[in-house]
Structure formats: structure tokens, C-alpha cells
Amino acid sequence: MGFKSVRVPGSSANLGPGFDTLALAVPLFLTAKAYQADSFEVELHGEGSSETVVGNHLIHQLVIEVLGHDRVGLIIDSEIPLARGLGSSAAVTLGVAAALGHPDPLGVALDFESHPENVAASYYGGGVAALVASSGPVIRRIAVDPLLRLVVIIPPDRLTTEAARRLLPKTVSFGDAVFNLSRAALLAVSLGHVEDLVPELFEDQLHQEARAAAFPESRQLLAMLLEAGCLGASWSGAGTICVGFTDVDGVERVHQRVEEAMDSSGLGYGVRSLAVDLEGLITLGEK
């Protein structure tokens, strides 16, 4: 296995009703580079720089899993906010597995994450639908209109996926399951045409309200995004970021309205507009 330098995009999962299934890659990037070293060394830059990578950290476990030892150096630089719903763990897992030269970084990352859609979107780019069956993963790329744009509200509050999953109900009603099924199926076939997107397609009754117990401001953020003229709004992954969907013609107007709403609410959270990343994981250099 030769060491590499790679770039991986972040991702926004669920998109409302598509829990653990639908995701879009977003152009916030993580780069990872591996090099020969006598003992484990990690340099973290950007969004991950406050992390301490010791024995039980995801990155160290991954290195041991891939190499069988930890005599390696890593340089990781990320624009993806941690534990905020833009797939930082999927991106770092994929990026490190690929930088270490593993021939199947997708398979490694799918084994490490408890759900497949962030990993699939970061690997392929664009839109994906993904599941892990008892026979293995089934991943399909879905058409995404090149005019689609995302306006994300970025709270400073972290909510790890692990903590957000502990808030999920143990059972759901038949009605709620059908509510999400219908919307997820219609959303998957409508993402290819922005003119087909309507707010109802991004509605969810399985996870968002349960998770709002940990981040009640999410209700206000989703309402704000819809009032600003978005074609739909949802939590991004396990939060706390909320995402509004719009098109290239509306994105500037929506962005400005969301910023104004942020200022007048006093919440002061960051707002960013993003296109969909189409490249997925790319190799920048090889040794």
C-alpha cells in the first residue's frame, strides 16, 4: 500500500425524510496526507485542530485497522465543522483510509460509520441513496439538478451523531413510517429537477423533532429558512446545522434574508451558501 495525499468533500445527510439513506456531497473539503514515520504522528489543521488524537480516537483506531500498526504520520486539514451535521467523521475516515493507501477506502469507511450515506456521498460526490444490507452495501448515485443550491445555518453548538442517535425513538408508528417513505421516494426522484422541489418533500417525522430536545433552536431555524423562500428545509445529518434548499437564481436573495433573520433574532449564527460537490474523493498525489 503506497501512501497518498487525498481530498474529500463533506456531506449533508438525511435531507429531511431520507434518514440514514439520502445525502449530498458539499464543497467543504478535508485533505489528508500520510507519510513514513517511526511512531504515530498527527498534525491537525483547520476545523479538527482542537482534537487530541490518542488511543481510542477514531483516527488512531482506523490507522491500526488499516496498517496493523501505528508507525505513520498524518497531516489532516479540514474545512468541515466537527459534530455539526456536515459529515466530518465520514470525510476523515475516508480520507485517512485513502491516504494510508487502502485499496477500498469506501469499504473501510462504511465499516467504521454506523450509517452509509455520508460516506457514500463523500466518496462519489453528488447525490446518493445508500443502505447496508446483510449481503453488503447497496449504493446508487441519484441525479441532482446542477442548479440546486444549499443555504446552511451553522450554529456553534456541537451535537455528536452518537448523542443525537441516543435521542431517537425506539419504535415509530406505521403512519410516521409511511409519511417519511413517501417523501423520501418523491424527494429522490425530484432532486434532479429543482422546479419539482416543494417544502413537503423535505418533511420528516422520524428524527428531527426527537432531536430538537437537544437543539430546540432548530425549530426556529427551519421556519426561518422556509420564510426566506427556500424550496424546503431540514436538519443536516444529525445537526446542529440546518439546511435550506434553493436554486441558483434564488440563492443570493435567500442567503441575504436568512442573514437578516439571524441578525434580528440575536442568534448570530453563521450562514453559508453551497453548491453540490461533484468530484467526491480525489487523489492529489501518490508516493
Ligand SMILES: Nc1ncnc2c1ncn2[C@@H]1O[C@H](COP(=O)(O)OP(=O)(O)OP(=O)(O)O)[C@@H](O)[C@H]1O
Ligand atoms: N478533521 C478531524 N480531525 C479529527 N477528528 C475528526 C475530524 N473530523 C471528525 N472527527 C471526529 O469525528 C467526530 C464527529 O463525528 P460525528 O459523526 O459526531 O459528527 P459529524 O460527522 O461532523 O456530523 P454528521 O455525522 O451529523 O454529519 C469528532 O468528534 C471527531 O472525533
Ligand SMILES: N[C@@H](CCO)C(=O)O
Ligand atoms: N443519518 C445519520 C447522519 C449523521 O450525519 C443520522 O442522522 O444519525
